[in-house]
Amino acid sequence: MAKYVGQSTRSKEGPRHVSGASFFTDEVRLAGMLHAVILRSPHAHARILNVNTDAALRAPGVIAAFTPQELKEKTKPFRPGRYSAGLARPIQEYAGAINKVRYFGEPVAAVAARSRAEAEDALELIEAEYEPLSPVIETSDALRPDSPPIFEELGSNRAWTGTLTYGDIEGAFKQADRIVAEKLKIHRYSSTPLEPLACVASFDAASKKLTVWVNAQVPDNIYDALRDAFGLDDVRVIIPDIGGGFGQKIHLIKNYAVLTSFLAIKSHRPVKWIEDRTEHMMAAGHSCQQEFEVEAAVKKDGTVLGLKFKEYDDVGGSVSTLTIHFTNKLNNLTNTYKVKAISMEGNSLITNKCPVIPNRGIGKPAMCFVWERMMDKIAEELNMSLIEVRSVNLVQASEMPYETPNGNIYDSGDYPGLLKRLLEKIDYDGLKKEQSEKRKEGRHLGIGVVIGVEPGGRNAARDMAVFPEMKQVPGAGGVNGATVKLEKNGTVALFLGSPNCGQSHETTSAQVTADILGISPDRISVTTPFDSDLAPWGVSAANSGNNFHLYDIGAIHGAAHKLREKILTLAGNVLATTPENLTIEDGVVFATDSTAKKITLTDLGRLAYSNQSVMPTGLEGGLHTTFYYTYPHAQPYLTPDVNRKVRAQFSFSAAAHGAVVEIDTTTGEVKVLRYVIVSDNGTIINPDVVDGQAYGSAAHGISVALGEGFVYSSDGQLLTVTLTDYGKSSALETPKFELEHYPVPSPFSALGQKAAGEGAAIPSPAAIASAVEDALKPMGVKVRELPLSPESVWRLIQDAKRNST
C-alpha cells in the first residue's frame, strides 16, 4: 500500500527556493574567476568583414577575448544533429558567427575580464565591421525563388521539405462527403524562464579536464558539444538548481557553454558567463512560427476519415533545429481522435530571426491547435455541435491500448469520460443559456471546449521516421538511471540521473522511494546538483520530452526495489529468518510472523558498512544500488518500420479544457472568466506538484493565446527585447484554475504514472481560440491565427463587419 505516493507531502526543494537558499549557476564562485560578456550582431543579416579585439584586450581588467576567426581556428563545428539530417548539403555551424551573422543578437565575439563591469566596458572597444545584406524576415519572402539564400550552400531558404503519410489518405478523401479546408497560424513566443542562461567553465590544462556548471536541461547536449568543439575526452557537466527550463535551456545553451569554455581554455582561468534578459529575448531561442494549410476529409456524421496538412516553419537563422517543430507533431499527430489516415508535409524556412528551440510542448500545442480549430470548423460546416463532432471521433476507453496510424500506442485513457466530466463541471448547458441571454444585452460570452493528449517519455529514434537516411542514429527508446543508498545512519541518499528545473523532482522521487523502503520521505536526502561524473545517466537524462515520470521514476522505482531486496537479504541473515518473511515499516525491518524479530534501518546501515561478519555469503557489501530503466513495452515501432511508423513517445496523458471568456467588442479585449481542466495524468505521485504543473502550463498557454510573443521590424530588429515589451500575462490577467483529476493509470509504467510537465500548455491556446470564436460567432468571426491580442481581436471584428455589409 502506498503511504506517500498520492499524497501532497511537504516539498523538499521548496523551502530552499522560497528562502533564497537555492544554488544556481550564478552562485558558483571560483578563485580567479573571470566574467565574460558577448558581443552580439546589431544586424539581422550581414557579412562580417573584420573583428578586432586589440583595444578591448588593452582595457583595464581584461584577460581574454576572441574573434570569429579565432573561434573558427580553435574550435570545431557542431556535428549535425537529428533535426538537420535532411539537409541537401551539411552546414557547419560553430558556437558563434564565423563569416556571416544571420540574426539580430547572434554572438560574434566576447571578452573576459576580472569584473563584469570591466568586461562590459571593454566590449564597447571591440571593433566590428559588417557589410549589411538584405534580410529575409517573412516566411513569404523566404519562399520566394529570388530570396537571397541565408546559407549560400543551400541555394534556397526552403532548407528542407518532406512528407509523411500514414494510412490510405487518398481513399479517405475519395470517400469523404465533404472536404473542410482552413489556413491556420501560431506565432513566435518563449517560455521566458526567470533565470536566463548561465555557465561557468573551468579547465585544468594539466589533466585536460574541462568542468562546466551550466543550467542546461539536457546534460547530453552539453557533454557532446564540449567534447566535439575542443576534442576533449574528459568533460564534467554539473547542473545546479535551474530557475525554469521549459525547453529554453536545451539547444542553444550548448553554444554558450562552448564560448564560455573557449574563454576559460584561452585564459587559463575559470570564466563565468551570465546572460541578461535582453540577450535571452533576442538570442536564446524562440518557439517556431508555424503556418498550416489543412484539409479534413469528413463524413456527414462528423467522422474524420483523413487529415492532411502542409506546414511552413519559420526556423530562424540556424539549421540546428530545422525540423524540431515538425517532427514533434508525430507525438500527438492524431490527438485524441481515431482518424485512420493522415498526411503531413513539412517545410523548414530559414529566416533572419532567432533560431527556434523547444518550448513547453514544442510542436504539440500547434498540432492540438490544428485539430481543435478543424473540429470547430467541421462542426460549423456540418451544423453539428462542437461537442458532438468531437465525441464522434474520440478514441474510446474500451479501445485502449490504442494504436494510432503513425505507430503511437496510447497506453490508457478515457477521452469521452474526460469530455463528459468537463461539460458537467463547467455546466456547459447552463453556460450556453447564459450566453444567449447575455447576447440579448449586447454582451459577448464565449465557451471553448477542447481536448488533447499529452505525450510523455521520448523515443530517441523518432526523428528517423522523417530521416530514414540518418547517418548517426540518435539511439532508440530511452535509458536513464538512479542510485539509492541506505547510509550508515539509516537515512537514504538518492542520486537522480537528470537535472531538476523546479518541477519538484526531489519531492516526488523521495515519495516513491519512501514507499518502497518503508521509510519517511523526511529521512531521504536527494542529492543535487546533477553531476555527470557521478550521476547514473543515459540518453533520457533530460529535463525535457516529459521524460522524468517515465525514465527517472522508473529508475528510482527499480533502484529502490533492488535496495529493498538487499536490505531484506541482509536483515534475514541478521534475524535468522528468510527475506520473504520480512517487511519494512517506519524504518524498521520486522518478521511478519514474529514481532520480536526486528531491526532498524539505522542498525542495518551501521552493520552493512562496518561488520563483515553479518554479511550473507555472496552478498555485495554496502547497501547501494543503481538501476537503469528502459521502457519494457517499447515494441512495436521502437524504430521506424518500412511505413515509417514509430512510437514517438510512450505514455499518453490527456485533458479536456473549458474556457469561458467575455469580449469587449469595442476594444477587442478578451477576459477569461473561467478556466476548467479535467486531466488524466495516470497515477499521481504528488497532487500539489501535478496541480502546479497544470496551473503554470495553462497560465503560459493562455498568455500565449492572448498576446505574448516576439515582434520583429521589417529589417529584422527584435522589438520585444524586454519583458515589458514582450507582454506576458501577469497574475492579474490569469484566471483562477478549476482543476479536477481523472486518473486512468498506465498499464505499462512502474506505478501507472503518466506525464504532467508540458500539460496544459498543449490544449490551452486552442481552448482560448475556440472560446473567442464562440463569443464572436454572431458577427461571423473566424479565429485562424494567434495571438488574440486586443488589437487583433478588434481587427477580426472590423473585418467581419466589413464582410457582412
Add this chain to the structure above:
Amino acid sequence: MIPCAFDYEAPTSLEEALSLLSTRGHEAKLLAGGQSLLPLMKLRFARPRIVIDLGGISGLRGIRRDGDQIAIGALTSYSEIVESELLRSHCALLPQTAVTVGDVQVRNQGTLGGALAHADPAADMPAAIAALDANLKIVGPKGERIVKAHDFFVAMLTTNLARDEILTEIRVPRLEQTRCTYVKAAKRASGFAIVGIAVRLRTSADRVCEEIAVGLTGITDRPHRAETVESMLRGKRLDRQLIEQAALEVTRGLDVTADINGSSEYRSHLTRVHMARALHAVSGDT
C-alpha cells in the same frame, strides 16, 4: 547590464545641486527615484558621467496646501500622492492616476517630478498634469520660473528643462465640486499606457458643463489637452449623444503613434472609446 562608470553626488541642498549642475550639467542626470533612469543606464542607453541624487534634499518632498493651490514637491512618491488625504479630497485626479502607475515597488520609489522630467510618452502622470493645468516650478541659476505643462513637454523624453535647471515643485489647483477620472488602456505586464485619459469636470446642477479639462497621454510623443473635446462640451448640457460626438474628435490634429502596442488606427480608436467612457463615467450619465 552594468552602467558605464559614473560619479555619484548626493547634495543635501538645492543650492548644492544647482552648483553641481552649473559645472557638470552637460554630462549629468538627476536621480529622482530612478525607476526609469536606472534601467536605461543598465542598458547603457543613458550614459551620464555624473548622477546627482536629489533624494537627500528634504525640501523637495511633501504635499501642502498653499491658498487655492496644492504644492507637491518634485520628489514626492506616487505612493505619497495615492495616500494624501488633501489630494484625495481636493485634487482626486492625481491619486486616481498615480495608483495606476507600475506596481507597488515602482510607486514607492518613483516620484512625480522624476516622471515629468523623464517625459516618457507612455507615462500616466503627464495626462493628469495636463488636465490640471499644473504650474511646474523650475529653479535654475537665474532663479525661479513657472512653466505650464503645455510648454514643459517638448517631445519624446524631452522637456523644456535646461541642463542646469531642476524641477522642484508641481502646483495644482485646489478643486471644489469637481469630478475626476483617469482611464487607460494599458500594456499587459507593465501597465504602461497605450492610451491614458485624465478628465476633470465641474457641472451645474442641471448637468451643464462649467469647466472641463482633458489630458491625454500615450497617444503621441507627448501629453496633450484634448482642446476640441473640451470646447465642444464647455457650456453645454452633457448628454449621451453630445459626449459620443465629442469623443470622436479627441485625436483630431494629432499624429497618433504606431508601435508594437498598437497601430495608429487602433490607438486612435481606443482613444475615442476611452474618451467617451471617461466622459460618461465622470458626468455620471451611465
